Amino acid sequence: MTKQKQPSDTIAQSGESEEDTPERELPLVVLGEMVIMPHMTVPLQVGQGKSYRAMEQAWDEDQEVLLIFVSESEIESYKNGQPQQFPPIGVIARLEEFIKLPDGTVRIILEGLVRARLLEAIQVDPFFRVRCLPLTDAEPVGMEVEALMDTVKQQVDEFVDHLGEVPQDAVAFVHRIDKPGHLADIVTYAPAFEFTERLDILNEIDPVERLRRAYMLLARQLELLKLRQKIQQDTKEVLDQSQREYFLREQMRVIRRELGEDEDSDDPIDELRRKIAELNAPDYVKEQATHELKRLAQQGMNSPEAGVIRTYLDWIINLPWSEEEISEISIAQAQEVLDEDHYGLEKVKERLLEYLAVRKLAGSRMRSPILCLVGPPGVGKTSLGRSIARALGRSFVRTSLGGIRDEAEIRGHRRTYIGAMPGRVIQGMKTAKSRYPVYILDEVDKIGQDFRGDPTSALLEVLDPEQNNTFSDHYLEIPYDLSQVVF
The missing domain is CATH 2.30.130.40 (LON domain-like)
Incomplete structure (x- = not known):
């Protein structure tokens, strides 16, 4: 519930001295x-x-x-x-x-x-x-004050002309201000100013000196804005030159083909097209990869987005998508591997063998449960996972989750962000080079959470057998099947 507050009578009105103002x-x-x-x-x-x-x-x-x-x-x-x-x-x-x-x-x-x-x-x-x-601010008058205020307002107009994102109502409001202290406060609130610069203006009690400082800060920001626009213009000219070179190279390639000469076999677009055609993946994966490849071909390898698209296609191409032959589970061999790698731990080994026996009997009908290994550091939790992978004839991958606080560490970052990458789960699958690895999620008890999200909630889609056959990574933006992974 809200209500309007009335101004307090105890706040000193403009023109009162500090001595007359009550504490x-x-x-x-x-x-x-x-x-x-x-x-x-x-x-x-x-x-x-x-x-x-x-x-x-x-x-x-x-x-x-x-x-x-x-x-x-x-x-x-x-x-x-x-x-x-x-x-x-x-x-x-x-x-x-x-x-x-x-x-x-x-x-x-x-x-x-x-x-x-x-x-x-x-x-x-x-x-x-x-x-x-x-x-309260004093109300200084005089030609110098008026000239300083007019200069600052002209600076504001020039700043807005270069920025081009400020509503005209805001500019008109600035021109109506008739007190130097008020003008300095409003000008300094522009987004271009840093916290320390605004704090410096706040701490200045004298309104004329405050406006002088605001003038100096605004002049500096205006010079920076002009320099930034010059750099952007120079960059645009370089990009236009790169686009021109791209079209010329395409024309040269067509001319060589018409003359019957050999074309450049190392064309990266053709290489990516060949890899996508050979990719043993579901149709929706190939469609997504083909769509991105068309974007890359249209924009050219010299375009600003080329590196982002190329990295994305490399991830799709290098991830394991295809079905594989899984060797028969041998309980005797599994017991031999566990005994060979670990002394003692009889109850733990017995539980692991029981788990493998159930998997062998249930076959593909079984929704794989999650094995949880608990214990202090150094007792052999990770090495037991490695032994299970060796017993099953599968690749082994380990991801440490200790200390992560960002949900994007699990789900990945969206490609709109600079330096975006898939989450740790997809990175682990690329490392495993198999859709059927034994995957150790280490130190899950040390996961934190803050304003960037809750990583433990994101893990639910990774581990839940009802959901993980269509795990969605923010970077890939296409479903990935984790249902055959032994977590």
């Missing part, structure tokens, strides 16, 4: 790697912690909060309630919206009101409460 005691909210200037309204999503409790209290009491802004490396000390030093300047803000979400976080809208000097902390738990002094 205030407010809940403290700590934000990492971002700055909310006065006159700005920003939506945020906040998790549990001291800042969450501070905003909850402020919302219940219809009270403002004091925002301070720190780097990511300093956030942890505030969470522990032991910051080394509070920033000198913050921003008093009003909560316009406060909505609790099912996942335990809260969605808020904060409106920055005025700068404030942080005097001291008067409470640490359950959240920080501080004493602060609101700071």
